[in-house]
Amino acid sequence: xxxxxxxxxxxxxxxxxxxxxxxxxxxxxxxxxxxxxxxxxxxxxxxxxxxxxxxxxxxxxxxxxxxxxxxxxxxxxxxxxxxxxxxxxxxxxxxxxxxxxxxxxxxxxxxxxxxxxxxxxxxxxxxxxxxxxxxxxxxxxxxxxxxxxxxxxxxxxxxxxxxxxxxxxxxxxxxxxxxxxxxxxxxxxxxxxxxxxxxxxxxxxxxxxxxxxxxxxxxxxxxxxxxxxxxxxxxxx
Numbered sequence: 356x357x358x359x360x361x362x363x364x365x366x367x368x369x370x371x372x373x374x375x376x377x378x379x380x381x382x383x384x385x386x387x388x389x390x391x392x393x394x395x396x397x398x399x400x401x402x403x404x405x406x407x408x409x410x411x412x413x414x415x416x417x418x419x420x421x422x423x424x425x426x427x428x429x430x431x432x433x434x435x436x437x438x439x440x441x442x443x444x445x446x447x448x449x450x451x452x453x454x455x456x457x458x459x460x461x462x463x464x465x466x467x468x469x470x471x472x473x474x475x476x477x478x479x480x481x482x483x484x485x486x487x488x489x490x491x492x493x494x495x496x497x498x499x500x501x502x503x504x505x506x507x508x509x510x511x512x513x514x515x516x517x518x519x520x521x522x523x524x525x526x527x528x529x530x531x532x533x534x535x536x537x538x539x540x541x542x543x544x545x546x547x548x549x550x551x552x553x554x555x556x557x558x559x560x561x562x563x564x565x566x567x568x569x570x571x572x573x574x575x576x577x578x579x580x581x582x583x584x585x586x587x588x589x590x591x592x
Contacts, residue, residue: 359373360373361373380542380575380576380577381437381573381575382437382542382544382573382574382575383437383573384544384545384546384571384572384573385433385434385435385436385571385572385573386434386569386570386571387417387420387421387424387569387570387571387572388567388568388569388570389412389413389416389417389567389568389569390565390566390567390568391409391413391565391566392558392563392564392565392566393405393409393563393564393566394561394562394563394564395562395563395564396562398564406566409566409568410551410568413551413566413568414549414568417549417568417570419526421570421572422525422526423526424436424439424572424574425439425440425541425543425574426439426440426476426525426526426527427439427526427527427528429574436572436573436574436575437573437574437575438574438575438576439574440476440533440537440540440541440574440576440582441576441579441582441584442533442535442540442576442579442581442582442583442584443464443579443580443582443583443584444583444584444585444586445457445460445461445464445583445584445585446585447585447588448460449592450587451530451587451588451589451590452588452589452590452591452592453481453484453485453488453532453585453588453590453591453592454488454591454592455488455489455491455496457585458488458496458517458518459518461532461534461583461585462518462520462534464583465534465535465581465582465583466580469535469536469539469580469581469582470520470536472536472538472539473520473534473535473536474513474520474521474522474523474534474535474536474537475517475520475521475522475523475532475533475534476523476525476527476532476533476534476537477522477523477524477525477527477531477532477533478524478525478526478527478528478529478530478531478532479524479529480529480530481529481530481531481532481588482497482514482522482524484588484590484591485497485517485591487591488591497515497517497522520534528586530586530587530588530589531584531585531586531588532584532585532588533582533583533584533585534582534583534584535581535582535583535584536581536582537582539577539578539581540576540577540578540579540581540582541574541575541576541577541582542574542575542576542577543572543573543574544572544573544574545570545571545572545573546571546572547571548570549568549569549570550568550569550570551566551567551568551569552566552567552568552569553565553566553567554567
C-alpha cells in the first residue's frame with residue numbers, strides 16, 4: 356500500500372481521490388527450527404545447565420535465521436518465506452561502482468514522506484568499501500563507522516550514520532545497499548512465538564534426549580516506493 360496524496364480544493368469543493376492503491380500481500384508462516392540431542396548422562400554430569408545453554412543458543416540461531424530470510428534467502432519457494440526486503444532499484448552512475456553522488460541520489464530519490472523514518476541497511480562488504488569513500492574535497496564520507504564513542508542515534512544497535520541517518524549492518528547478499536523506511540516497505544508476520552519441545556521416546560534405547568525449538572514466521576514486501584536499493588556493488592569512487 357503506497358502513501359495517500361493530498362490536493363488543494365476550493366471552499367466547499369470536492370478534491371481528487373487520494374487513497375492509496377491497495378493490493379493483497381500474503382503472509383504464510385514457514386517454520387524455522389533448531390534441534391539438539393543430548394544423552395541422559397550428559398544432562399546428569401555436565402557442569403553447566405545444558406538445557407539453558409541450548410535455549411540461549413537456539414534463540415540466537417533462530418534470530419540469525421530470520422535475518423537471513425528477511426534480507427537474503429527469502430525466495431518465495433518453500434520452505435523459505437515469501438520474499439526478502441526489496442524496494443525500487445536505484446541505478447548507479449557507473450555500473451557496480453558506488454559514488455558519493457549515488458549515495459546522495461539514493462537519499463533524495465526516496466519520497467520525503469519516508470525520509471523521517473529512513474534507515475540505511477547495508478551488506479558488510481559495502482560498509483567496508485564506504486569506509487574508503489571520500490567526497491570531492493577528499494574528506495571521508497562515512498567516517499562515523501570508526502568513530503569512538505559511537506555517534507548519537509536513537510537506536511544503539513546502529514553502527515554509524517550516513518547523511519545523518521542511522522546505518523545498520525544486515526546480512527544482505529554482498530554488494531547490496533538499501534535506504535528507506537523498513538516499517539512501510541516490509542511486513543513481518545509471526546505465529547505463536549518460539550516453541551520448545553523435549554522428547555525422550557525416539558532415542559529411548561540409546562538414552563538420547565531430543566530438544567526441538569521452533570518458530571513460524573513470514574515476511575513480504577508492502578510498498579516498493581518506501582525503499583531504494585542498489586545491488587552488485589564491487590567498488591566505490
